[in-house]
Amino acid sequence: MECMFACSRRVGRGGFDKSAIFVRSAGGMEHGFVIVVCRACENPPCAKVCPTDALREREGGGVILDEDKCIGCGNCAEACIMGAIFWDDEKNKPIVCKYCGNCTNYCVHDVISLVEAEAGA
Numbered sequence: 001m002e003c004m005f006a007c008s009r010r011v012g013r014g015g016f017d018k019s020a021i022f023v024r025s026a027g028g029m030e031h032g033f034v035i036v037v038c039r040a041c042e043n044p045p046c047a048k049v050c051p052t053d054a055l056r057e058r059e060g061g062g063v064i065l066d067e068d069k070c071i072g073c074g075n076c077a078e079a080c081i082m083g084a085i086f087w088d089d090e091k092n093k094p095i096v097c098k099y100c101g102n103c104t105n106y107c108v109h110d111v112i113s114l115v116e117a118e119a120g121a
C-alpha cells in the first residue's frame with residue numbers, strides 16, 4: 001500500500017485517492033494480493049477509444065494524458081484491459097500512470113519495478 005500513498009503524493013495529496021496504482025486482495029489472505037497498474041501496452045486500447053485524442057500513445061508503450069482535451073467520457077477506463085485507469089472524481093477525469101517509477105521506491109517488499117519494455121514483447 002505504500003506505493004499507493006507514494007503515487008498520490010506526486011500531486012501533493014495524502015491518502016491514495018489520486019493514486020494510479022492499486023493493491024487489492026486476490027480473495028482472502030491465503031491468496032495474497034494483486035497489484036493493478038498500467039502495463040504500458042503497445043497499441044493501447046485505452047487510447048483507441050478516446051474521442052478527443054486526449055490520450056496519445058507514448059513512445060515505449062502506454063499513454064500520455066492531455067487533461068485539457070479530456071471531456072471525462074470514461075471510455076478509456078472501460079477499455080483498459082487491466083482495469084488500471086482510475087478516476088479523479090474532483091476533476092471528472094481519468095488518473096493515468098505517468099511511468100515515473102516513484103512507487104517502486106516505496107515498496108517495502110520489493111514486489112514492483114519499472115522496466116523498459118522490449119519492442120514486440
Ligand code: SF4
Binds near residue numbers: 054
Ligand atoms: S475520459 Fe478523457 S481521456 Fe478517457 S476516453 Fe474520455 S476524453 Fe479520452
Ligand code: SF4
Binds near residue numbers: 041079
Ligand atoms: S491504461 Fe490500460 S489499456 Fe492503457 S496502456 Fe495502460 S494497461 Fe494498457
